[in-house]
Amino acid sequence: MSATPIILPAPTDTEASSxxxxxxxxxxxxxxxxxxxxIPSILSQIAPFKGLSDAVLDAIAxxxxxxxxxxxxxxxxLGQYDGGEFFVVTSGAMRASIMQPESGSIVVEDIEPIAVxxxxxxxxxxxxxxxxxxxVTAEGDLALIAIDAEKLRAVAAQRPSLMRNLAxxxxxxLSARRFHTVAAEAAPEQRVYAELLSFVERDGVQGVWRIxxxxxxxxxxxxxxxxxxxxxGAVASxxxxxxxxxxxxxxxxxxxxxxxxxxx
Numbered sequence: 168m169s170a171t172p173i174i175l176p177a178p179t180d181t182e183a184s185s186x187x188x189x190x191x192x193x194x195x196x197x198x199x200x201x202x203x204x205x206i207p208s209i210l211s212q213i214a215p216f217k218g219l220s221d222a223v224l225d226a227i228a229x230x231x232x233x234x235x236x237x238x239x240x241x242x243x244x245l246g247q248y249d250g251g252e253f254f255v256v257t258s259g260a261m262r263a264s265i266m267q268p269e270s271g272s273i274v275v276e277d278i279e280p281i282a283v284x285x286x287x288x289x290x291x292x293x294x295x296x297x298x299x300x301x302x303v304t305a306e307g308d309l310a311l312i313a314i315d316a317e318k319l320r321a322v323a324a325q326r327p328s329l330m331r332n333l334a335x336x337x338x339x340x341l342s343a344r345r346f347h348t349v350a351a352e353a354a355p356e357q358r359v360y361a362e363l364l365s366f367v368e369r370d371g372v373q374g375v376w377r378i379x380x381x382x383x384x385x386x387x388x389x390x391x392x393x394x395x396x397x398x399x400g401a402v403a404s405x406x407x408x409x410x411x412x413x414x415x416x417x418x419x420x421x422x423x424x425x426x427x428x429x430x431x
Contacts, residue, residue, distance in 0.1 A: 203228065203231075203233075206231050207221065207225055207227075209281070210224050210255065210312075211224055213255060213281060214283070214336055215283060215286060215333055215336040217332070219332060226322045227319060227322055230314055230318035230319055231312050231313065231314045231315075232312070233310065233311075233312055234310070234311055234313055235308070235310050235311075236259075236305035236308075236309040236310075236311075238306065238307050239304060240304065240305045240309075241302070241303075241305075242261060242303040242304060242305055242309070243301065243302060243303040244302060245266070245299075245300070245301070245302040246298070246301075248298050248301050248303070249293070250285070250288050250289045250291060250295065251289070251315070251316055251317070252285070252289070252313050252314060252315050253284060253288070253316060253319075254284045254312065254314070255283050255284075255311060255314070256280050256281070256309070257281070257311060258280055258307075258308070258309070258310045259307035259310060260278060260305075260306035260307060260309065261277070261278040261303055261305065261311065262276070262277050262278075262305075262424075263275070263276045263277075263302075263303050264302045264303070265300055267300075273367070273369065274364070274427050275424045275427050276424065277306060284303075287337065289319070355392075355393040355394075355397045355401075356397065356400075356401045356404075357429065357431070358393060359393060359397065359398050360401060360426060360430035361391070361430040362387055363378065363387065363402075363405075363426070363430070364426065364427070364430050366378045366379075366381075367420055367423070367426075375419050376420040376423050377418060377419045377420060378417040378418045378420070379416075379417045380416050381416060381418055384399045384402065387402070402418075405426070406418075408425075410422045410426055410429075411426070
């Protein structure tokens with residue numbers, strides 16, 4: 168979910184606090200007795216902040232706070248995220264689900280410890296459609312560091328080393344996504360998995376992801392631009408690996424995260 172960095176006008180402190188206070192109180196619990204002195208050390212292990220001086224890391228840490236969520240708890244409900252902060256996972260995992268309005272399918276990504284989520288979105292502009300289609304839940308007992316985006320931008324404006332790190336981070340993210348696009352052109356199975364994602368829907372009654380009616384292998388092959396045997400083999404691999412299971416006339420997807428990775 169990388170985007171070209173755009174420096175946004177900073178909202179006032181009053182606007183920022185009124186926009187975030189209520190959902191934060193409802194959706195997370197600040198970690199009691201946490202040692203804030205650990206935050207700079209954790210940040211120094213993450214790509215956007217590696218190599219920065221202690222003074223810069225300390226300045227970023229002043230904008231941060233620890234939070235804790237129980238397994239399955241909602242971190243951000245659908246449409247709640249506004250790009251006002253980003254997160255660093257310290258334990259457990261965050262599961263980000265992004266709905267694709269055109270197809271009704273959902274892309275799922277797990278963010279594991281010592282990984283950052285949402286930094287690119289804080290620079291993506293307030294009208295980014297991702298905001299309205301994003302939801303985040305806790306996988307396992309989740310602990311994270313939340314960093315205020317407005318305050319980070321203020322620090323970056325005063326610290327050229329941080330600005331350079333952010334520019335390099337965004338450039339590497341963009342390059343990686345372009346590489347994956349090229350790789351997908353050379354990997355027929357990836358195109359098959361990407362097409363299968365467009366058929367996946369959430370079963371609200373049983374609480375599972377499923378393809379209600381599995382298209383014929385020939386149809387998938389035509390849509391993906393591959394041979395029919397490749398489409399059949401890709402589907403068979405999903406079943407053999409336990410990513411999906413047959414549920415005539417369709418499939419149940421047991422591991423949406425894995426299917427998304429295979430398609431990317």
